[in-house]
Each structure stands twice: as C-alpha cells, then as structure tokens.
Amino acid sequence: MIFGDAVFIPDDKGDLVALAGKIAETAAPLPPPTDLGMTLVKMLISLLALALLLFASYWFLKRLIQNRLQKGVGRQSIEILEKRMISPKTMLYLIQVENKKILFAESHLEVKALDTFRVVVEPPPE
Numbered sequence: 001m002i003f004g005d006a007v008f009i010p011d012d013k014g015d016l017v018a019l020a021g022k023i024a025e026t027a028a029p030l031p032p033p034t035d036l037g038m039t040l041v042k043m044l045i046s047l048l049a050l051a052l053l054l055f056a057s058y059w060f061l062k063r064l065i066q067n068r069l070q071k072g073v074g075r076q077s078i079e080i081l082e083k084r085m086i087s088p089k090t091m092l093y094l095i096q097v098e099n100k101k102i103l104f105a106e107s108h109l110e111v112k113a114l115d116t117f118r119v120v121v122e123p124p125p126e
Contacts, residue, residue: 008016081101082094092114093104101117 008018011017077098079096080093081096084092086092086105089108091106093106095102095104096119099119099121101119103114103116105112105114
C-alpha cells in the first residue's frame with residue numbers, strides 16, 4: 001500500500017510497517033488509468049481474429065484430408081475402372097490391381113469377388 005511518500009507492507013504479525021528510503025523510491029508506480037472501452041474493443045477484435053483462424057484451419061484441414069482420401073498418397077496401384085448400379089442396394093465394381101481385373105459385387109450385407117481376369121500387357125511395337 002502506498003500512502004503519500006511512504007510505503008507500507010505487512011510484517012510477520014500482520015501489522016502494517018512503513019518503509020522509508022530507497023525501497024520506497026523503487027516501488028513500482030501504479031499504472032495510469034486506461035480507457036476500458038478501447039480495451040474491450042481490442043479484446044473483441046482479438047476474439048474475432050482467433051475465431052476466424054480456427055475456422056480457416058478447420059476448412060483447410062478438411063479439404064486436405066478429403067483430397068488425400070480421394071487421390072491417395074503416392075503411386076496408385078488400385079483403380080476403379082467402372083461401377084454399375086444393379087439395384088438400389090447393389091453395385092458392381094470392375095477394379096484393376098496391377099495386372100488383374102477383379103469384378104466385385106457390393107450389397108448392404110456383403111462385398112463379394114465374382115471373377116478375376118488377367119490383363120495381358122502387350123509390348124510396344126518397335
């Protein structure tokens with residue numbers, strides 16, 4: 001507590017004791033009163049900036065994950081050549097894996113490999 005030129009601090013018993021000399025002179029002065037309205041505006045602008053940063057990060061990560069899931073990472077060895085709807089709950093897929101083509105049937109109950117075809121790779125003409 002500062003009163004005039006003297007500084008008072010509590011002693012071991014809890015009584016206030018006046019300090020004099022250099023200790024009283026080196027005590028930190030009270031900060032000047034600030035404009036609370038401007039402080040509130042700064043706080044709200046900071047909150048808005050943080051919210052925008054949060055939403056921008058969410059949007060960026062969402063797009064990044066979607067692109068990685070759609071395209072995959074690295075060289076693609078599995079390729080969906082064709083898909084056909086047989087019924088509202090059944091699809092046929094023709095998938096190429098390296099040098100094989102596989103026909104799959106997908107329903108709400110199971111996924112089943114129907115047939116496998118070998119792909120003959122022809123050497124390029126010379």
